[in-house]
Amino acid sequence: MTLPLFFFYLFSATCIGAAVMVISSRNPVHSVLFLILAFVNAAGIFLLAGAEFLAMILIVVYVGAVAVLFLFVVMMLDVDFAELRKGFLQHLPIGMLIGLIFLIELVLVAVGFVVSPQVAAESVLPINDTISNTRALGQVLYTRYVYLFQAAGLVLLVAMIGAIVLTLRHRKNIKRQDIGRQVGRKRSEAVKTVKVESGKGL
Amino acid sequence: MISDVTDFASLAPAYPELALAIGAIVLLMIGVFTKSNSANMIMGVAIGLLAAVTVLVIIQTESGLVFNGGFIQDEFARYMKVVVLVGSALTLVLSVSSAAEHALNKFEYPVLILLATLGMMMMISANDLISLYVGLELQALALYVVAAMKRDSGRATEAGLKYFVLGALSSGMFLYGASLVYGFTGQTQLDEITRMISLGGSGIGLTFGLVFILAGLAFKISAVPFHMWTPDVYEGAPTPVTAFFAAAPKVAAMALFVRVVYSSFEPIARDWQQIVIFISIASMVLAAFAGIGQSNIKRLIAYSSIGNVGFALVGLSAASEVGVQGVAVYMAIYMVMTVGLFACVLSLKTDNGYVEAIADLAGLSRGRPFVAGIMAILLFSMIGLPPLAGFFAKWHVFIAAIEAQLYVLAVIGVVASAISAFYYLKIIRTMYFDEPILQFSAAPGELRLVMGVTGFLVLSYYVTVGAPLADMASVAAKSLF
Numbered sequence: 038m039t040l041p042l043f044f045f046y047l048f049s050a051t052c053i054g055a056a057v058m059v060i061s062s063r064n065p066v067h068s069v070l071f072l073i074l075a076f077v078n079a080a081g082i083f084l085l086a087g088a089e090f091l092a093m094i095l096i097v098v099y100v101g102a103v104a105v106l107f108l109f110v111v112m113m114l115d116v117d118f119a120e121l122r123k124g125f126l127q128h129l130p131i132g133m134l135i136g137l138i139f140l141i142e143l144v145l146v147a148v149g150f151v152v153s154p155q156v157a158a159e160s161v162l163p164i165n166d167t168i169s170n171t172r173a174l175g176q177v178l179y180t181r182y183v184y185l186f187q188a189a190g191l192v193l194l195v196a197m198i199g200a201i202v203l204t205l206r207h208r209k210n211i212k213r214q215d216i217g218r219q220v221g222r223k224r225s226e227a228v229k230t231v232k233v234e235s236g237k238g239l
Numbered sequence: 240m241i242s243d244v245t246d247f248a249s250l251a252p253a254y255p256e257l258a259l260a261i262g263a264i265v266l267l268m269i270g271v272f273t274k275s276n277s278a279n280m281i282m283g284v285a286i287g288l289l290a291a292v293t294v295l296v297i298i299q300t301e302s303g304l305v306f307n308g309g310f311i312q313d314e315f316a317r318y319m320k321v322v323v324l325v326g327s328a329l330t331l332v333l334s335v336s337s338a339a340e341h342a343l344n345k346f347e348y349p350v351l352i353l354l355a356t357l358g359m360m361m362m363i364s365a366n367d368l369i370s371l372y373v374g375l376e377l378q379a380l381a382l383y384v385v386a387a388m389k390r391d392s393g394r395a396t397e398a399g400l401k402y403f404v405l406g407a408l409s410s411g412m413f414l415y416g417a418s419l420v421y422g423f424t425g426q427t428q429l430d431e432i433t434r435m436i437s438l439g440g441s442g443i444g445l446t447f448g449l450v451f452i453l454a455g456l457a458f459k460i461s462a463v464p465f466h467m468w469t470p471d472v473y474e475g476a477p478t479p480v481t482a483f484f485a486a487a488p489k490v491a492a493m494a495l496f497v498r499v500v501y502s503s504f505e506p507i508a509r510d511w512q513q514i515v516i517f518i519s520i521a522s523m524v525l526a527a528f529a530g531i532g533q534s535n536i537k538r539l540i541a542y543s544s545i546g547n548v549g550f551a552l553v554g555l556s557a558a559s560e561v562g563v564q565g566v567a568v569y570m571a572i573y574m575v576m577t578v579g580l581f582a583c584v585l586s587l588k589t590d591n592g593y594v595e596a597i598a599d600l601a602g603l604s605r606g607r608p609f610v611a612g613i614m615a616i617l618l619f620s621m622i623g624l625p626p627l628a629g630f631f632a633k634w635h636v637f638i639a640a641i642e643a644q645l646y647v648l649a650v651i652g653v654v655a656s657a658i659s660a661f662y663y664l665k666i667i668r669t670m671y672f673d674e675p676i677l678q679f680s681a682a683p684g685e686l687r688l689v690m691g692v693t694g695f696l697v698l699s700y701y702v703t704v705g706a707p708l709a710d711m712a713s714v715a716a717k718s719l720f
Contacts, residue, residue, distance in 0.1 A: 199384035203388070
């Protein structure tokens with residue numbers, strides 16, 4: 038009992054610490070690295086909660102893809118972060134005030150957290166402890182939620198069309214590789230036999 | 240877990256969506272694999288496809304739940320889908336003549352519009368918080384791309400980016416609210432949430448979730464205080480795209496708003512009613528005053544659409560069947576008026592390009608009497624002058640508010656409507672009583688057709704479409720109760 042509790046506090050404390058460092062560190066590359074640390078610790082909390090699939094997805098997708106992409110963007114684009122952060126101190130008081138109000142409201146919700154027993158008994162998909170997360174997801178993803186699965190595919194299609202239409206430019210005078218032409222090339226087009234007299238160059 | 244989709248016939252209520260999705264993908268493939276510029280052909284086929292799907296929605300009378308409750312087809316959905324499909328098809332027609340000038344002559348443009356329309360139909364038919372969100376994102380993502388499609392224009396890119404960032408923020412708010420609602424009720428299906436609330440699932444947490452969901456949805460219908468993006472995006476985006484933004488997505492988002500508050504939060508109507516009343520009053524009043532100082536006609540229409548959303552919400556805040564009927568009638572008339580107005584704006588072309596400043600409309604009535612006449616009719620209708628359609632739209636929602644004894648709301652609405660008359664009348668004065676400064680070229684045939692039809696419908700509303708539309712809206716409203 039105490040060991041999971043210990044790890045819970047360890048993961049959550051590191052996660053919060055890393056999250057604070059994300060917004061307070063001066064070097065944007067450090068910020069992204071702290072973001073990765075926060076993701077890994079959040080994955081640890083998911084593991085403790087018994088959601089191992091979610092934990093792995095968090096590592097694979099967020100650490101493996103999203104955070105690395107961030108890192109690329111931060112390193113490739115010449116963004117002046119000091120300039121971006123200029124108004125930070127000026128807006129700090131009002132930001133703090135809004136944050137404080139929000140925190141109080143969240144605490145109010147957390148304190149008033151009562152779920153009536155009938156509601157708790159009738160969840161849309163009760164957790165089945167006998168099978169693993171991945172299996173449980175696989176059982177509903179292509180049957181019960183097939184509509185959402187297909188619709189999510191359409192959303193990705195739109196994202197792909199959008200990325201192409203907004204960035205692709207057909208420029209002229211570009212040398213592109215044409216594998217068909219490369220393979221179909223005949224000997225006569227490429228090799229020329231010349232008779233070289235001895236003692237002289239070409 | 241088994242799916243309820245066992246054969247093709249069981250998908251009947253979703254046939255229109257399937258047809259649209261398959262059609263959009265086929266058109267995309269044709270566009271990719273034809274060598275020559277096929278944009279015009281694809282635009283024509285897309286308009287035909289939207290018309291065919293509209294017919295399919297009307298003749299496909301099978302209602303009910305599909306996909307284990309994720310998708311619902313009822314009279315309300317059918318009514319709203321027809322309005323949305325007609326709006327999308329008409330705005331595609333509007334963009335035919337000006338596509339090249341607005342850099343929309345790519346085959347991706349009609350395909351993205353089709354996919355956005357599909358997203359709207361999914362929103363209207365959503366019966367589950369997840370399917371609602373997926374539909375919303377499908378629609379929004381396509382709109383962000385379309386807004387920024389004129390990529391060599393700084394303003395269009397800015398509009399697209401601004402829309403994207405604020406849209407993502409609103410989606411975040413919506414998701415946060417949806418997760419709270421799921422956490423406190425244990426359900427994602429809208430009708431199941433209602434059942435859980437009546438079982439005792441309501442409390443401060445649920446109200447909190449409701450507030451976040453409504454904030455996210457208010458962003459999508461651009462109701463005050465979540466309207467900040469509207470004028471900038473409307474002004475920056477190419478005019479045919481703005482026409483699309485102002486017509487169909489507003490109707491779909493309003494339908495979604497209605498469905499969420501009625502089918503899942505009906506038992507706690509008192510909680511959302513005060514929010515809706517507040518955003519309704521704020522939208523009407525802000526739009527009435529902020530529109531006065533505008534000099535760009537697209538910005539003016541943006542504020543006008545914020546105000547119109549406020550009026551439609553008057554009907555919603557009545558929390559009654561008459562109120563829903565009012566909203567349904569209002570959105571249909573709003574769509575027709577907006578499309579007509581944009582047809583007029585798109586026909587304001589000189590030899591040097593399109594005109595957007597209100598001052599440049601001076602003396603339009605002398606050079607182009609037809610355009611000026613239709614525009615005047617539509618603007619008088621926006622003011623709410625009887626016997627034009629806009630008057631009956633407002634009449635329906637105010638009657639609902641008065642029946643629900645929301646007298647203050649109705650009075651504020653009438654006052655806001657009177658104030659907003661000022662800027663509509665200012666345009667009419669510029670068109671009719673100022674000396675002409677610009678020479679406008681003749682409007683293309685399809686724009687004249689759209690202007691003629693919308694002008695006729697608005698003018699003859701009481702005699703022709705008024706009664707059938709009110710009946711259809713009444714049937715639609717009944718299906719929600």
